[in-house]
Amino acid sequence: MSNTSRVLVVGGGAAGNAVTILLRRAGVEVDLIEARDDWNATAGSGITLQGNALRVLRELGVWEQVEASGFAFESFGVTAPDGTLLFAHDDIRTGGDDLPATVGMQRPRLQQILIDAVRASGADVHLGTTAETLEQDAEGVSVRFSDGTEGRYGLVIAADGLNSVTRAAIGITDKPEPTGMAIWRAPAPRPEGLVRTNLAFGGPAFIAGYCPTSEDTLYAYVVEANRDRASIPPETYADEMRRLAQAYGGHWTEIVEHITDPAKVNYTWFDRLLVEGSWHRGRVVLIGDAAHCCPPTLAQGAAMSLEDASVLAELLTGGRDWDDALLQEFYERRIRRVRPIVEASVQVGQWQLDGVRDADVPGLIARTLTPLGELP
Template sequence: MTAVQKVAIAGSGVAGLAAAIQLAKAGVEVDLYEAKPELSALGSGISLQGNAFRVFDALGAWEDIRDAGFAFEGLNLRAPGPDAPIVAQLPDAKSGGPDYPASMGIPRAALAQILLEHAERAGARVHFGKKITGVDARANDAVEVYVDDESAGEYDLLIGADGLNSAVRDLIGIETKPEPTGMGIWRTFVSRPAEVERTELYYGGPVYIAGYTPTGEDTMYAFLVEKAEDRFGTSDEEATRIMLEESRAYGGPWNSIRADLEGGARANYTWFTQHLVDTPWNRGRVALIGDAAHSCPPTIAQGAAQGLEDAFVLTELLTKRNAVDETLWDEFHARRVPRVKTVVEASVQLGQWQIEGNRDADTGGLFAAVARRMAEPV
């Protein structure tokens, strides 16, 4: 007997789809509502680490995801300049344990499609172009969910996994919202030169960080992290021009990236944000997970992994307990909030050191401390 028999989920990101897969596999009736008209995966690629792979394995999706991405070990640091010499080769901690690679890059669209297929195969009903616009939790054991201003019926639980600008978060009166950290990032999806076999980062030059991560045999995504600017509404042509100009201080594989940009590869821009909703993340029978509950700069590449872990822990409790009660919520928060707080604070700190130009910061020590924590069972 599971603690829930019918659950609504808002959002088709990795956290929402992971929750849908696990609940549907356990025989729970699941309706996932996505406001966008189709599956959307903003950006170009995503970096993932071993603790995310553990969750994918539990979902039954690891082999498909592994085959669609590019697994690698280690991290290269290069110097700016025309020759872009490699100045350090750093090992990666295997936060998922010895059975998984240390890191992997994968196109966001491919990851989203794989998770969607697994959710539907498990029996979840996915509704695109349907926005949750209201909740009524009058009863202690149910919540009425409104979709496009009409009742979609009563559910045992509503999971708000609808991202940074969560509508569900607003509907239940949580005022915590993402705040800019002072950094912005340009991303583009390009071809992978054969010499790029792992993530490579360049520190110094006109931007805080320049880098790229392989996502497949022939693909990778490249990025430039700069001081946050009002780049929103920039035309495609202007976005390409800015990324080309800001990258000219970096040689090596950046020459290939610039050739792809000149050939039509598109650039997109977002700001880094941070937030962490205070405990509790639920209001009665409505709960937040993933970016709805927390966000951080991708300086440690743990944002998606934390959303996946949220979904894994919550669904584990819901499918192994007999009731949705305070004991369940207390365990959920005890297992998630301290771990997420570690990631958010460390990610923000790494970015702040870059903004301040702090050359004495113990960046390696902070990376190692977080990796050790992520290697612990969730």
């Protein structure tokens, strides 16, 4: 199969947008479909991007915009629930010495930067569109879309997220499993003097933390045991998060004052997923959250998705046939990188659920993140 064959990317999140940009740069024709009409342009509050994520964003050509829009910092702190700083630790520079250790930014701003780059790439984008059927043969994939049109592709890249419809459609039965924890998130103004992520362990929640996302903003989060989502009316989201957060001191005293709009508060469970064996069936391949996801305890979810896009694009544009061997190589390169992240992210949460007091969380994080300094 020629490496100039047309590609369909299903899903316009970080992974789908990134692989589209990289394939278009290499001259590959790409159609991108996204189920939401708004392309997720306003979804989410904030995101923490470690160096290995920034490395891919630089590869995409958007690092300068990310740098200008976000807030870079080099350490994280651990505080008591009352806000007393217990210790601060330098973040690991997983992207190399020429990039910050970490950048926090508003998630909608990152999405808009990627949307603009996809548009500029010349990809053919269809919003509010899904793939209704996928029919494969030895030469490619025939796709029928929700708008009644059809397309023929040499490869389909499924980047349609945690609850990927494409994953199920190609016969992969793995599904995300809840870990037992959940997170409340909300944006807020950044208090003066808040210049890094700080985490408080204990109190009424497992974790209460925040991350600066620009010169003026942050996102705050509180982690607790998951509850039946149906039992929490959305109009009470701000009250629920504020009830938990107001037990914490330090910068939380000011942050809590701004947790008032339930529409700006997000509540989600932590899930775990790691598809084993391979991430493809024929000419359809999974990337990003469609193939793996983990709790944000190591802040590596977006980074792993962006790395997927980079590695897959590298393989697809290297002059080889897009065959089973290439897609299996993609899986094997990625699984040895992703598995430790998923397992460690889940372990950190499990220690808290089990009440383990002497867990070596710093050691586990260091052992897991340090190898990410190597290229994926």
